[in-house]
Amino acid sequence: MRASAVIVAAGSGLRLGMGQPKAFVTLGGQPMLFYSLRSAAAARSVVEIVVALPEGMAPAARSLAELAGVKIPLKLVPGGPRRQDSVRHALALVSAESELVAIHDAARPLASAALFDACIATAERSGAAIAAIPSADTLKRVVDGQLVATVERAELFQAQTPQAFRRELILRAHRAAYADNWTATDDAQLCERLGATVQVVPGARDNFKITTAEDLKMAEALLGALAG
Ligand code: C5P
Numbered sequence: 001m002r003a004s005a006v007i008v009a010a011g012s013g014l015r016l017g018m019g020q021p022k023a024f025v026t027l028g029g030q031p032m033l034f035y036s037l038r039s040a041a042a043a044r045s046v047v048e049i050v051v052a053l054p055e056g057m058a059p060a061a062r063s064l065a066e067l068a069g070v071k072i073p074l075k076l077v078p079g080g081p082r083r084q085d086s087v088r089h090a091l092a093l094v095s096a097e098s099e100l101v102a103i104h105d106a107a108r109p110l111a112s113a114a115l116f117d118a119c120i121a122t123a124e125r126s127g128a129a130i131a132a133i134p135s136a137d138t139l140k141r142v143v144d145g146q147l148v149a150t151v152e153r154a155e156l157f158q159a160q161t162p163q164a165f166r167r168e169l170i171l172r173a174h175r176a177a178y179a180d181n182w183t184a185t186d187d188a189q190l191c192e193r194l195g196a197t198v199q200v201v202p203g204a205r206d207n208f209k210i211t212t213a214e215d216l217k218m219a220e221a222l223l224g225a226l227a228g
Contacts, residue, residue, distance in 0.1 A: 005102045033051070041113075
């Protein structure tokens with residue numbers, strides 16, 4: 001089984017408000033992208049990594065990959081205006097020898113190598129697999145500050161990345177979305193749209209997406225705890 005890891009790191013990080021692209025904000029002494037590079041490279045089934053980057057960040061990403069112990073081929077590509085464009089640009093560089101592709105947000109620095117492997121192994125059997133966790137809180141539908149309903153949460157999961165797919169399926173899904181000018185917030189949705197079955201692999205609570213300064217503090221604390 002050969003898989004390519006796509007890491008999307010081209011977001012501006014405006015919501016984080018640190019004045020630089022989010023994937024390069026320092027976390028536990030390293031730019032955030034370091035952690036995804038390290039996990040992807042440590043995943044047994046990953047044979048190459050493709051990273052979508054903000055303009056001008058390729059040299060920094062190459063040094064980070066070296067620091068993260070990336071020994072497999074590394075390809076760098078400029079991102080696009082939407083996350084979906086960044087993924088599409090990266091997919092264009094994925095080796096035709098990879099049967100599978102695992103797509104991951106650099107903004108989830110605490111994803112483990114084992115989670116990459118679990119998603120890839122399940123996608124090999126089923127075509128598509130995403131990491132997701134059950135919703136722990138009671139969910140309310142709120143309109144204009146007023147509660148209008150309690151949503152049954154038993155079937156509700158929070159989607160994470162990695163999300164792994166057979167290469168042929170994810171290429172077809174992105175081509176179709178591009179042709180139809182259709183935008184989704186994750187890659188699984190593009191496959192759902194084609195009628196593909198997507199399996200769920202147990203994700204991890206610490207694999208949260210860093211969006212705000214508060215998230216950054218939580219990730220710092222977790223990394224500190226992991227380092228002992
Ligand atoms: O903005 P958000 O955190 O939801 O983005 C999720 C991931 O997608 C991040 O790792 C970000 O760097 C990436 N992204 C990208 N290109 C964009 C927008 C987001 O690679 N145009």
